[in-house]
Amino acid sequence: MIPLRDSQRTHGRPIVNWTLILLNLAVFAYELTLSNAGLQQFTIRWGVIPGVITNPGVFPREALSQTAGVFGLVTSLFVHVGWVHVLGNMLYLFIFGDNVEDLLGHGRYLFFYLAGGIVASLAHVFTSTSSLVPTVGASGAVASVLGAYFLNFPRARVTAVIPVGLFLPVVQVPASLVPWEDISNKKAK
Secondary structure, eight states: OEEEEESOOOSSOOHHHHHHHHHHHHHHHHHHTSOHHHHHHHHHHHSBOHHHHHOGGGSOHHHHTTSOGGGHHHHGGGOOSSHHHHHHHHHHHHHHHHHHHHHHOHHHHHHHHHHHHHHHHHHHHHHSTTOOSOEEOSHHHHHHHHHHHHHHOTTOEEEEEOOBTTBOOEEEEEGGGSOOOOTTOEEOO
16 A cells, blocks of 8 residues: 555644655765765664664774764664665655644654654664664654554545556545555665
């Protein structure tokens, strides 16, 4: 199911939501200019590396200086590894984030978005404490926004495309029936 729009209208302009989307797209546009080696360095530098956060003492200072360390909990939210990853996250954020920002206000929405992403990253860190694979993407932050939307607007209608073989019917479903899984969640390779 691919959501296209929702029926829940907003009263203000979702400035923070638009800014988050543009920032994510700008970082991704920059990533497209990098070579494969450069992209790998970029994801190591700005991603969340559980082993670096939970066991920093086992790494030489030089190696640690090439990672964001705990700051990766925030910077990783703006790095994506492919078109499906970034566009999937930004589509969900575009459709549902404006309503949550309208509900919370600009400042609280930004805090909520970042906190949701950080908590999701920490959950990954503490379930994969020795992993040296950088994790990137806004999926955790977007999932927190989707959860807030579902809890606050369960009766909203969502217009979505449901691919069925070669057919792409457009249907309206209650928000409570939208699959909130983000299949674009990626670990950097």
